[in-house]
Amino acid sequence: MAGPGAGDAVLELRDVAKSFGAVAALRSGSLTVERGSIHALVGENGAGKSTLVKIVAGVHRRDAGVFRFRGADVDFGSTAESKAAGIAVIYQEPTLFPDLSVTENIFMGRQILGRGRRIDRAAMYAEARRIFDRLGVRLDPRRPARGLSIADQQIIEIAKAISLDASLLIMDEPTAALSGVEVERLFAVARSLRDEGRGIVFISHRFDEVFDLCDTVTVMRDGEYISTDRIAATNVDEIVARMVGREVAELFPKTPAQRGDVVLEVEGLSSAGVFHDVSFSVRAGEIVGLAGLVGAGRSEIARAIFGVDGYDSGTVRLMGRPVPRRNVRAAIRAGMAFVPEDRRKQGLVTESSVARNIASVVRGGLAKAGFLTAAAENRAARPWAGRLEVKTAALDMAATTMSGGNQQKVVIAKWLATDPKLLIIDEPTRGIDVGTKAEVHRLLSDLAGQGVAILLISSELPEVLGMADRVLVVCEGEITADIERAEATPEKVMHAATRSARPVDIVPTESEEVHA
Amino acid sequence: MSALTLSPSELSPLRRILGGALRSREIAVAVVLVLVVLATTVKNDQFLFGANGWRDLLLTPSILLLLAVGETAVIITRNVDLSVGSVVGLTAYLTGRIFIANPGMPVFLVFIIGLAFGGALGLINGLLVSFGKVPALVITLGTLYIYRGVFLTWAGANRVNASDMPDGFLKLGTEQVLTIPVLTIIAVVMLALVGYYLYTARGGRELYAIGSDPAAADLYGLRVTRRVLAAFVLSGAMAGLAGVATAARYGTVSSDAGLNLELQAVGAAVIGGVAIFGGSGTVWGAAIGAFLLVTINRALPVLGVQDFWQQFVVGVLIIGSIVLDRVLTLRRDRKIIEAREVA
Numbered sequence: 001m002a003g004p005g006a007g008d009a010v011l012e013l014r015d016v017a018k019s020f021g022a023v024a025a026l027r028s029g030s031l032t033v034e035r036g037s038i039h040a041l042v043g044e045n046g047a048g049k050s051t052l053v054k055i056v057a058g059v060h061r062r063d064a065g066v067f068r069f070r071g072a073d074v075d076f077g078s079t080a081e082s083k084a085a086g087i088a089v090i091y092q093e094p095t096l097f098p099d100l101s102v103t104e105n106i107f108m109g110r111q112i113l114g115r116g117r118r119i120d121r122a123a124m125y126a127e128a129r130r131i132f133d134r135l136g137v138r139l140d141p142r143r144p145a146r147g148l149s150i151a152d153q154q155i156i157e158i159a160k161a162i163s164l165d166a167s168l169l170i171m172d173e174p175t176a177a178l179s180g181v182e183v184e185r186l187f188a189v190a191r192s193l194r195d196e197g198r199g200i201v202f203i204s205h206r207f208d209e210v211f212d213l214c215d216t217v218t219v220m221r222d223g224e225y226i227s228t229d230r231i232a233a234t235n236v237d238e239i240v241a242r243m244v245g246r247e248v249a250e251l252f253p254k255t256p257a258q259r260g261d262v263v264l265e266v267e268g269l270s271s272a273g274v275f276h277d278v279s280f281s282v283r284a285g286e287i288v289g290l291a292g293l294v295g296a297g298r299s300e301i302a303r304a305i306f307g308v309d310g311y312d313s314g315t316v317r318l319m320g321r322p323v324p325r326r327n328v329r330a331a332i333r334a335g336m337a338f339v340p341e342d343r344r345k346q347g348l349v350t351e352s353s354v355a356r357n358i359a360s361v362v363r364g365g366l367a368k369a370g371f372l373t374a375a376a377e378n379r380a381a382r383p384w385a386g387r388l389e390v391k392t393a394a395l396d397m398a399a400t401t402m403s404g405g406n407q408q409k410v411v412i413a414k415w416l417a418t419d420p421k422l423l424i425i426d427e428p429t430r431g432i433d434v435g436t437k438a439e440v441h442r443l444l445s446d447l448a449g450q451g452v453a454i455l456l457i458s459s460e461l462p463e464v465l466g467m468a469d470r471v472l473v474v475c476e477g478e479i480t481a482d483i484e485r486a487e488a489t490p491e492k493v494m495h496a497a498t499r500s501a502r503p504v505d506i507v508p509t510e511s512e513e514v515h516a
Numbered sequence: 517m518s519a520l521t522l523s524p525s526e527l528s529p530l531r532r533i534l535g536g537a538l539r540s541r542e543i544a545v546a547v548v549l550v551l552v553v554l555a556t557t558v559k560n561d562q563f564l565f566g567a568n569g570w571r572d573l574l575l576t577p578s579i580l581l582l583l584a585v586g587e588t589a590v591i592i593t594r595n596v597d598l599s600v601g602s603v604v605g606l607t608a609y610l611t612g613r614i615f616i617a618n619p620g621m622p623v624f625l626v627f628i629i630g631l632a633f634g635g636a637l638g639l640i641n642g643l644l645v646s647f648g649k650v651p652a653l654v655i656t657l658g659t660l661y662i663y664r665g666v667f668l669t670w671a672g673a674n675r676v677n678a679s680d681m682p683d684g685f686l687k688l689g690t691e692q693v694l695t696i697p698v699l700t701i702i703a704v705v706m707l708a709l710v711g712y713y714l715y716t717a718r719g720g721r722e723l724y725a726i727g728s729d730p731a732a733a734d735l736y737g738l739r740v741t742r743r744v745l746a747a748f749v750l751s752g753a754m755a756g757l758a759g760v761a762t763a764a765r766y767g768t769v770s771s772d773a774g775l776n777l778e779l780q781a782v783g784a785a786v787i788g789g790v791a792i793f794g795g796s797g798t799v800w801g802a803a804i805g806a807f808l809l810v811t812i813n814r815a816l817p818v819l820g821v822q823d824f825w826q827q828f829v830v831g832v833l834i835i836g837s838i839v840l841d842r843v844l845t846l847r848r849d850r851k852i853i854e855a856r857e858v859a
Contacts, residue, residue, distance in 0.1 A: 080737025095735045097728035099795035118716045
């Protein structure tokens with residue numbers, strides 16, 4: 001590990017581990033941040049960066065490992081404790097109170113008190129204005145936080161950190177939603193904070209930014225520490241290679257597809273502020289992977305196609321016939337199936353029996369004279385559960401008692417019972433153990449072999465590369481690349497997902513001042 | 517650095533105050549209230565200038581006002597307290613029993629006991645909501661029935677009559693100081709205390725923060741459980757006070773004391789601009805809402821409006837306020853998105 005000036009370290013994490021149930025989110029995280037430096041933390045989605053940040057922030061407690069802050073061993077049980085110690089975290093999604101004023105958001109919980117323990121609003125406004133002046137922004141301290149652009153919300157978060165006089169500032173993908181000018185401004189602020197001797201952790205997927213701003217870079221992969229280098233002593237290709245770092249294993253039993261006719265055709269799909277001008281097609285027997293970073297808009301596109309959410313313009317066609325927008329029933333009738341990202345919340349009635357879950361979408365066809373019997377449900381469910389090898393003692397068991405992998409199989413079984421032409425599957429193996437992962441993958445491969453068109457969304461790059469016949473890369477609501485299986489490499493996909501192939505446009509646009 | 521400025525949204529103080537006043541829900545509801553009173557007085561001048569016109573105008577809403585103040589504190593935290601009507605009934609009956617058992621009891625002490633008893637019932641609500649991790653709607657719907665059930669079991673076929681309570685206490689129900697009824701003064705003092713706390717104390721502002729975004733409140737390290745608990749205790753205590761006031765005002769306590777008051781309390785808060793999903797609204801607005809709700813109920817018969825239409829008007833008021841809020845929110849959100857798309 002890097003550490004000639006270990007005494008200067010403001011934050012030191014060594015071999016920190018954290019598991020959630022059976023899933024190890026962080027196996028061995030290490031990070032040393034020095035005073036007066038900006039330290040980049042990079043890794044794929046799911047590499048454990050966010051878990052690491054949450055441990056430092058006091059959201060989670062580590063299971064094992066060393067955690068030192070300003071030279072002393074610490075163990076934060078709450079966000080209040082870490083904040084009091086001088087750690088400020090700016091999360092990917094700003095956490096503000098929309099109903100309260102900008103100033104109240106900065107000072108909430110530690111408002112300036114005047115006589116008689118009254119909140120001294122005048123002093124708070126003055127302080128907020130002083131901070132904004134320092135940051136070079138003109139925000140009305142009295143306006144409510146609701147309706148602020150993401151950039152302004154991040155400014156509020158930074159103002160919070162400054163008013164806290166934090167000695168460590170962690171920024172979790174702060175630039176994901178910012179334009180060129182806003183990024184420049186944020187960097188100027190970050191540099192001035194560094195020059196004051198604070199330590200800054202910068203998490204980003206944009207390598208041009210990492211190399212522009214940071215002094216040091218730490219790479220994580222699969223919940224483990226990989227390397228730490230001075231920025232000057234490394235380059236983008238080296239970092240990307242370390243981030244990806246592994247072979248696409250036998251985990252992915254993909255058989256070459258017999259591509260048939262076009263099943264799904266999406267043209268010019270746009271939804272204000274979410275995605276725009278999305279066009280692609282999926283053929284029968286083909287698995288098309290939608291890759292991209294968390295928040296790039298992949299799930300939103302899938303939800304719009306399936307009719308859960310609306311869209312502003314564009315068309316969706318299935319087998320050549322248009323599918324009406326915002327109409328899930330029509331989408332199911334047309335032959336679509338959708339396995340959502342969060343199976344507990346969106347895909348399963350966890351309190352119901354396995355049989356009932358599997359039979360839930362075909363219920364109309366099972367009912368006799370309007371009545372639905374458990375026997376009919378069981379009859380319909382049995383072949384599917386058998387085929388998927390769902391390991392439950394009986395079909396009557398409640399779905400909530402099953403493991404994540406088996407739950408996922410039940411969700412897939414539920415949709416297979418509708419005999420779909422197109423299967424949209426979002427993060428099929430999240431939180432599933434390795435063995436079951438391979439089973440889910442084999443199932444997908446078999447389905448494609450039977451001529452089902454599959455749209456696979458995954459944040460795990462190896463999964464996309466291993467399973468997809470074609471990879472579409474989504475970046476900030478747009479499809480930035482369409483790569484054939486033979487040509488799909490982790491580097492290519494990551495470049496397209498972060499747009500680091502072409503420079504971030506730093507053309508100042510005057511029309512940034514758009515506040516209602 | 518100054519070339520990178522973002523949003524010059526600073527307004528002059530005068531424009532800010534004026535704009536705020538024009539958009540203020542409190543003032544809008546107050547204007548409606550004044551119009552209702554004026555229209556009714558024009559139709560029948562006894563409404564305001566009759567023997568008890570002025571007194572009743574101020575006195576009748578005082579009980580609902582107390583409830584609305586407590587309810588607002590709870591709703592601001594994105595919860596709701598449906599048990600307040602039952603707390604009123606139970607406390608009113610307790611008041612009667614105290615006087616039956618101990619006729620010489622100082623009136624002041626009875627008010628304190630009512631406040632504490634209501635607070636204890638509120639604490640039960642708060643504990644169940646905070647630690648049971650069950651929505652307040654369900655918990656307080658349950659305690660609504662439980663508290664009412666305790667009341668009915670305890671009272672049995674008995675009821676408290678005016679003769680059971682000392683004259684000094686009953687006089688308080690209608691007494692006036694400088695033409696202003698004592699119960700109204702009590703209610704307004706409570707309103708002022710809570711209003712002041714919500715605006716100027718850390719704890720008060722944290723209630724707004726919790727209701728505005730509970731997840732963010734956790735990340736800020738606010739003591740969410742303790743604050744929510746406090747809000748429920750306050751709501752219960754206000755209902756307890758209202759229970760004592762009910763006994764003093766009406767002289768008798770029968771089994772239907774406080775029945776359905778919880779819905780009026782929620783209605784008053786909503787009409788007064790307290791967002792049902794928490795985070796915004798003031799007790800001042802809720803208080804004016806309570807005044808409007810009670811006054812409309814009294815005014816409509818004077819105006820010759822039939823029974824059905826009286827209920828109808830109240831319903832329209834509540835739905836109207838919510839729809840108005842929703843429409844304004846949607847319009848504002850759409851504008852913001854459009855502005856971003858242009859950029």
